[in-house]
Amino acid sequence: MRYLPLSDTDRADMLARVGISDIDEIFVDIPKSARIDGLLDLPRRQSEFAVERDLTRMAGKNVAASSVPFFVGAGAYKHHVPASVDHLIQRSEFLTSYTPYQPEVTQGTLQYLFEFQTQVAALTGMEVANASMYDGSTGTAEAVLMAHRVTRRNKAVLSGGLHPHYRQVVEGLSAMAGDRVEALPADPAGTEDILAAIDDETSCVVVQSPSFYGQLIDLKPIAEKAHAHGALLIAVFTEVVSLGLIEAPGEQGADIVVGEGQSIGNGLNFGGPYVGLFATRQKFIRQMPGRLCGETVDANGKRGFVLTLSTREQHIRRDKATSNICTNSGLCCLAFTIHMTLLGGNGLAKLARINHANAVKLKGALEGVAGVKVLNDAFFNEFTVKLPKPAAEVVEALAEKGVLGGVPVSRLEPGKADLSDLLLVASSEVNSDEDRAAFVAALKEVLA
Amino acid sequence: MSMNTQGRPSAPSETAITSERATFTGNKALAMEEPLLFEIGRMDVCGVDLDEADDFTPALGSHARKAVPDLPALTEPETMRHYVRLSSKNYAIDAGLYPLGSCTMKHNPRLNEKMARLPGFGDVHPLQPLSTVTGAVELISELAHWLVTMTGMSAVAMSPKAGAHGELCGMMAIKAAHQAAGRDPKIVLVPESAHGTNPATAALLGYKVVSIEAREDGTVDPAAVKARIKEHEGDIAGIMLTNPNTCGLFERDIIAIAEAIHAADGYFYCDGANFNAIVGKARPGDLGVDAMHINLHKTFSTPHGGGGPGAGPVVLSERLAPFAPLPFLRKVEGGTQWVETDAELKDGEQPFGRMTAFHGQMGMYVRALAYMKSHGADGLKQASEDAVLNANYVRVGLQDLMSLPFGQRWCMHEVLFDDSFLKDTGVTTLDFAKAMIDEGYHPMTMYFPLVVHGAMLIEPTESESRSSLDLFIATMRDLVLSAQKGETDRFKGAPFHAPRGRLDETRAARNPVLKWERPAAQAVQPQAAE
Numbered sequence: 001m002r003y004l005p006l007s008d009t010d011r012a013d014m015l016a017r018v019g020i021s022d023i024d025e026i027f028v029d030i031p032k033s034a035r036i037d038g039l040l041d042l043p044r045r046q047s048e049f050a051v052e053r054d055l056t057r058m059a060g061k062n063v064a065a066s067s068v069p070f071f072v073g074a075g076a077y078k079h080h081v082p083a084s085v086d087h088l089i090q091r092s093e094f095l096t097s098y099t100p101y102q103p104e105v106t107q108g109t110l111q112y113l114f115e116f117q118t119q120v121a122a123l124t125g126m127e128v129a130n131a132s133m134y135d136g137s138t139g140t141a142e143a144v145l146m147a148h149r150v151t152r153r154n155k156a157v158l159s160g161g162l163h164p165h166y167r168q169v170v171e172g173l174s175a176m177a178g179d180r181v182e183a184l185p186a187d188p189a190g191t192e193d194i195l196a197a198i199d200d201e202t203s204c205v206v207v208q209s210p211s212f213y214g215q216l217i218d219l220k221p222i223a224e225k226a227h228a229h230g231a232l233l234i235a236v237f238t239e240v241v242s243l244g245l246i247e248a249p250g251e252q253g254a255d256i257v258v259g260e261g262q263s264i265g266n267g268l269n270f271g272g273p274y275v276g277l278f279a280t281r282q283k284f285i286r287q288m289p290g291r292l293c294g295e296t297v298d299a300n301g302k303r304g305f306v307l308t309l310s311t312r313e314q315h316i317r318r319d320k321a322t323s324n325i326c327t328n329s330g331l332c333c334l335a336f337t338i339h340m341t342l343l344g345g346n347g348l349a350k351l352a353r354i355n356h357a358n359a360v361k362l363k364g365a366l367e368g369v370a371g372v373k374v375l376n377d378a379f380f381n382e383f384t385v386k387l388p389k390p391a392a393e394v395v396e397a398l399a400e401k402g403v404l405g406g407v408p409v410s411r412l413e414p415g416k417a418d419l420s421d422l423l424l425v426a427s428s429e430v431n432s433d434e435d436r437a438a439f440v441a442a443l444k445e446v447l448a
Numbered sequence: 449m450s451m452n453t454q455g456r457p458s459a460p461s462e463t464a465i466t467s468e469r470a471t472f473t474g475n476k477a478l479a480m481e482e483p484l485l486f487e488i489g490r491m492d493v494c495g496v497d498l499d500e501a502d503d504f505t506p507a508l509g510s511h512a513r514k515a516v517p518d519l520p521a522l523t524e525p526e527t528m529r530h531y532v533r534l535s536s537k538n539y540a541i542d543a544g545l546y547p548l549g550s551c552t553m554k555h556n557p558r559l560n561e562k563m564a565r566l567p568g569f570g571d572v573h574p575l576q577p578l579s580t581v582t583g584a585v586e587l588i589s590e591l592a593h594w595l596v597t598m599t600g601m602s603a604v605a606m607s608p609k610a611g612a613h614g615e616l617c618g619m620m621a622i623k624a625a626h627q628a629a630g631r632d633p634k635i636v637l638v639p640e641s642a643h644g645t646n647p648a649t650a651a652l653l654g655y656k657v658v659s660i661e662a663r664e665d666g667t668v669d670p671a672a673v674k675a676r677i678k679e680h681e682g683d684i685a686g687i688m689l690t691n692p693n694t695c696g697l698f699e700r701d702i703i704a705i706a707e708a709i710h711a712a713d714g715y716f717y718c719d720g721a722n723f724n725a726i727v728g729k730a731r732p733g734d735l736g737v738d739a740m741h742i743n744l745h746k747t748f749s750t751p752h753g754g755g756g757p758g759a760g761p762v763v764l765s766e767r768l769a770p771f772a773p774l775p776f777l778r779k780v781e782g783g784t785q786w787v788e789t790d791a792e793l794k795d796g797e798q799p800f801g802r803m804t805a806f807h808g809q810m811g812m813y814v815r816a817l818a819y820m821k822s823h824g825a826d827g828l829k830q831a832s833e834d835a836v837l838n839a840n841y842v843r844v845g846l847q848d849l850m851s852l853p854f855g856q857r858w859c860m861h862e863v864l865f866d867d868s869f870l871k872d873t874g875v876t877t878l879d880f881a882k883a884m885i886d887e888g889y890h891p892m893t894m895y896f897p898l899v900v901h902g903a904m905l906i907e908p909t910e911s912e913s914r915s916s917l918d919l920f921i922a923t924m925r926d927l928v929l930s931a932q933k934g935e936t937d938r939f940k941g942a943p944f945h946a947p948r949g950r951l952d953e954t955r956a957a958r959n960p961v962l963k964w965e966r967p968a969a970q971a972v973q974p975q976a977a978e
Contacts, residue, residue: 001827003555003749005913006834014914018840023833026858027729029698034734036829042597045824048559055818059568061583063576072573076807082496084524086565086838089753093535093543096556098890099755101548103953104946105885108538109754112531115485118963122517128962134609134757137805145652165805172773172801174619176655209511216511246511260805269564270584271574271806272609273757285960291755296956299941299949308956314612314648315896319657324612324648331753338531341485342495344521346975349513352496356508357501378509399577407575414791427496 001045063404065268069347069435071362073382073426074165074212074407075136075163075238076271077263082429085265085338089331097293099327103306104298108307113293116337122345123243124235125250126259126279130290133276133325136260137169140206140236142289142323143258143278144170147204147232148179149287149322155180156204157197157231160187161211164412168373170206186413187264188213188375188384188422191222198225204256207306208236209249209368213375214382214424216246223253224285232256240264240277242380244352256280265341286312289323351429355381359427365436366425369443375422382426384409387447391423394446401442407446479947482533486964489520491975495527516975518966537947539890545912545920548650549862549893549905550643550694552724552746557822560749560815569814574806578786584810589777591817595763596743596968598828599723600733603769605762606774607808612645614741614760615688617773617803619649620738621764622686622715624771624800631713633685637676639668641695643719643899646688654939655685657736662899666695666854670704677712684712689718691735692726692860695853696905706736715739715768723747724909725836725861728829738765744809748816757762759812774799775807820901833860834910836916842908845921849928853900861909867902875931877902879939882950886943887923 006014015021027035046054062263065078074077089095093108100106113131120129133139144156154176158181159166169185174181184193191207198205205226209217223233232281235249237259249257261275264267280288286309294308314321343351359381363374371388387394391408398405409422474481522530539546546553564570572581592604605621608614619636626633636650639660647657658676663669668689678682687709689775691699700706704715718732718740724747732740744750744759752758764772775788776799786807787793823831836859843863849855850865867877881891881904893905908917930938941950 001823001830003557003822004827004830004910005916006837006910010914011834011837014837014841018837018844021839022859026836026860027726029857030726030730031700031703031735034703034730036729036731039825039829040597040728042594042825042828042918043821045827046821048822051818051821051909052563054821055563055587055814056566056568058583058587059563059566062568062572062584063580064567064571065573065576066567066571070573072576074575076574078571078573082524084495084528088528088531088535090561091535093531093540093968094531094540094754095540095751096542096553097538097540097754098546098548098551098553098752100538102881102885102891103951104882104943104948105539105890106537106754107947108534108536109734111482111484111534111537112754114962114964118486119519121963122519131755132868132887134613135804138613138803163805165802168774168802169804169872172620172803173616173652175801176623176653216509218510218621243513244517245513246508247513248517267570268573269570270572270581270810272804272809273759273811275757284790285962292769292962293958294956296952298951302948304951306951306953306956308953308960314644316644317648318644319647319651321644321648321651322617325610325755326612326643326644326645327610327758329757330755331751334754338527341489341522341527341530342524342816344489344491344494345517345519346491347494347496347498348519349516350494350500351496353501354498356506357504360504360507363507373646373821377507378511379507380757396579399580404573404576404580411575411788414789444876 069403069438071406071425071427071439072404073259074424075165075237076268077426077428078430079263079377079428081265081267081339082342085335088338089335094334095331100307103304107304110293112334112337113299114295114305114335119295119337119340120277120279123248124279125248126257127282128285129277129279130288133278133290133330134329135272135274135276136238136258137166139258139276139278140166141170141173143234143256144174144204144206146287146289147234150284151203151232152229153201153203155182155201156206157194157202157443159194159207160184161213161215161217162206162208162236163212166236186416186419190219194222195225198229198231200229202229202231203291204232204234206234206236208382210239210242210382213384214379215376216378216380219249219252219254229381234258239380239382241352241355244348245356246380261336265339266332273329273332275329275336285309287322290325291328354429358429359383360432362425362427362436365440369440369447371447381428385425386421387421387423389447390420394423397446398442403439403442405439405443411413462900475727480533482530484964485522485530486520489522491520493523494521495524508943524632533827544888545908546890547906548890549907550721551893552907552909554749554909555911555947556749557819559822560683560818562879563818564814569810570653585786587817588813592777594820595761598727599740599763600731601763602766603764603772605764605772607775607803608741608760609772609804609809610756610758611741611743611760612649613803614762615645615649615719616652618717618739618741618762620800621768621771622717623653625715625768626685635680635683636685637673637687639689641899642690643694643721644690650688666697667693667699668705670701670708672704677708678823684714686717688717688719690721692722696862696864698860702735704794710736713743721746722861725832727832728825729832731759733765736965738768744812744816749819750812750815757809757812759809770796770798771800774802831910834927838908838910838912839863841917842906842921846924849925862905862907865899865904867904869928872933873931874936875939877904879942882932882942883927883939887946888977889923919975
């Protein structure tokens with residue numbers, strides 16, 4: 001077996017060295033009734049070539065985003081990732097290292113975590129950021145739990161524009177933890193009801209901008225009302241590129257900013273792994289979940305970095321820890337950091353502008369199709385289209401014509417008749433004039 | 449036995465210590481210092497060529513950002529150099545033995561990486577029409593089949609994004625099952641030796657954690673479990689037990705423990721962090737387990753990447769299967785079907801919710817399945833046997849010098865020593881670990897499990913050759929004898945040859961500096977957004 005360095009001679013010698021002749025003598029503590037005789041009912045080992053052929057066959061059955069006009073978003077976005085990003089994250093010293101528990105020999109990882117935290121804080125307009133969460137949705141659930149710890153209240157208000165999967169992750173965990181959640185009805189249009197839902201029992205308001213429906217939300221009045229009632233504003237985003245063009249949530253009064261960082265440096269990967277971004281104010285750092293990297297000095301006075309404030313974590317505090325999370329999305333946040341390093345603030349702003357410009361062009365093109373109406377007035381690179389037919393049918397028909405034309409809202413909000421004709425359409429720097437023309441032509445045929 | 453020194457001199461030269469000599473740059477030949485990117489980056493460069501957006505009328509309402517983010521950039525060649533230089537300051541499994549007990553640092557085959565990057569896996573969107581991702585669903589379905597077959601369980605929840613996330617998922621399924629039965633028990637039993645995530649997970653769900661002590665041989669006594677159950681009669685939600693346990697031992701009374709917990713209407717959660725010791729040798733389902741997470745990154749070689757991403761699918765017993773979170777796979781005639789929403793549920797399916805957006809860690813699924821197919825049923829069994837053999841080889845090679853807290857007995861894939869062999873040497877466990885760094889090794893796991901004072905947990909894994917183990921054993925023996933001879937200079941203040949000396953962790957915690965701040969002297973005018 002190519003991955004196992006021991007030869008049969010080695011094995012025999014080593015067994016003799018430990019004083020036995022049969023490896024099974026070591027497994028003596030396993031109850032007889034549970035021991036496997038022979039082999040599991042699974043295929044035998046395969047050569048590298050055979051595995052490659054088998055998996056390539058499976059991969060070939062999927063339509064890759066880059067191979068078609070592609071307008072699918074709803075929480076995961078198709079962007080171009082520079083070749084140097086993927087090359088660098090595959091360096092052995094990054095790819096095959098562990099959590100930096102021994103800082104003297106993990107300064108590479110620790111320094112990029114510190115750079116990542118700095119970048120995330122700057123993008124979100126917050127004072128501190130952690131070294132990443134699993135993804136945006138789990139980060140949002142952790143943000144709610146953190147708000148409960150900070151306010152000593154346990155009721156969260158979720159806006160109707162929050163990604164339905166994010167809502168379900170928060171609701172599932174809250175229900176199990178005995179907390180209360182007021183989830184406002186799915187709402188493609190406005191935010192009036194959020195303000196009305198805030199009261200003196202509210203620990204936090206969770207608002208996504210751009211919302212699930214692509215609408216940009218003014219967070220300032222929500223922050224004001226939340227603060228007036230002693231509650232925190234948790235601002236959520238699923239498209240981090242938007243932060244290059246729209247006002248940072250921290251500038252708008254958010255107390256915790258959390259979201260998905262996949263768009264920078266990370267591919268679509270059919271939903272994961274992604275990278276959760278999590279930022280807050282300095283005064284809350286001891287209530288933060290997740291891993292933190294801090295600056296210090298070594299015995300010779302040289303600057304260095306370590307994991308810090310671990311007294312919040314489960315390996316010290318066990319059942320008193322701020323969360324049960326003992327990892328981060330290390331390699332994904334490295335990809336994020338490298339791509340952000342290449343872009344810089346100006347590059348991100350420019351990339352965001354191209355994304356927005358393409359979305360505006362797409363909106364214009366789609367509005368030229370009879371019966372199609374765009375619902376958003378302010379958006380970034382994604383918006384909601386009202387169709388004269390059920391959106392799920394339209395998407396399937398478009399796929400048959402070789403266009404991946406968005407996400408029907410009904411896929412995430414099933415059983416709601418008033419949403420069944422809504423389609424989420426996303427556009428980014430990868431979309432060309434030809435892509436848009438193909439989309440419009442196919443849509444005209446499908447709706448005809 | 450002749451020692452394989454692999455090119456190392458047999459004794460250090462008296463005059464060869466050059467590392468203390470200063471250089472102008474601070475670099476030492478290939479060991480180069482590297483500033484933070486913010487200290488070398490500039491606002492007027494960009495490492496990505498981007499076209500200017502054509503004329504268009506923005507539709508941002510009043511939400512436009514007033515100033516661009518204050519983040520300098522590096523061009524592409526500078527970026528390459530920056531991160532290559534940083535990478536050289538990391539220890540990695542590709543560079544040497546990484547004996548971190550309970551963390552399982554094994555070889556990461558590059559075939560896995562190549563497969564995960566196929567456009568049909570890496571470049572597909574989670575919400576594309578299902579008709580355009582049939583190969584992705586097939587892959588998940590096949591991986592699920594391997595997982596339930598290896599574990600002897602009924603179902604698997606694929607979506608948890610890490611081991612601790614899997615624990616949460618498994619315990620949520622257990623809570624949902626109790627709720628469905630109209631029960632609301634409050635107690636979860638957790639052995640003292642458990643991973644810290646176990647009590648943290650239970651507490652997160654509102655459970656009270658009751659600890660169970662280990663008996664003298666390092667395992668859990670069913671009598672102790674029964675005593676706790678009796679103390680909290682009628683209020684036991686379940687037990688969270690790691691098997692093989694964190695002392696590197698197989699819990700030989702596991703079936704009796706499972707029966708006791710089931711008799712009390714509780715569920716048996718098994719922490720599967722150490723599953724790699726028994727793949728192909730025993731099936732957790734046959735031991736009475738109701739739920740167990742599987743760390744794909746440990747057992748099935750997906751890379752740790754400096755601390756993630758992981759993946760923690762949870763296998764479930766027949767009793768817990770109906771509560772698996774969305775999305776899940778349903779067996780149908782001729783294949784499997786994705787179930788994504790409540791609206792698609794059939795009778796008996798009662799998912800407790802959703803663990804994450806989308807389907808989970810697809811990129812990790814591809815890597816894990818590539819690894820499983822490469823090994824096959826025969827290779828997986830061989831890998832477990834080799835991992836266990838290697839750990840016992842290290843045990844036998846060191847047991848006369850280092851102290852075994854539970855006496856001379858077989859260990860599984862990791863061997864646990866304590867630091868009593870350092871007593872009266874003036875060398876601490878931490879000093880010893882840092883001296884290992886100077887010898888070119890990553891230190892073992894220290895201070896864990898908590899039940900053993902000065903614990904040192906060594907896991908060589910199946911990826912180590914015999915010569916690699918021989919050199920490691922010889923090095924450890926040399927360090928132990930050196931400490932016992934009073935050569936404290938080698939330990940106090942170590943490491944001496946690492947990119948950094950010992951770092952001041954207290955200072956970092958007392959005055960947290962979590963990001964770079966632009967020095968006041970370099971203040972720049974915020975650049976207006978276009």
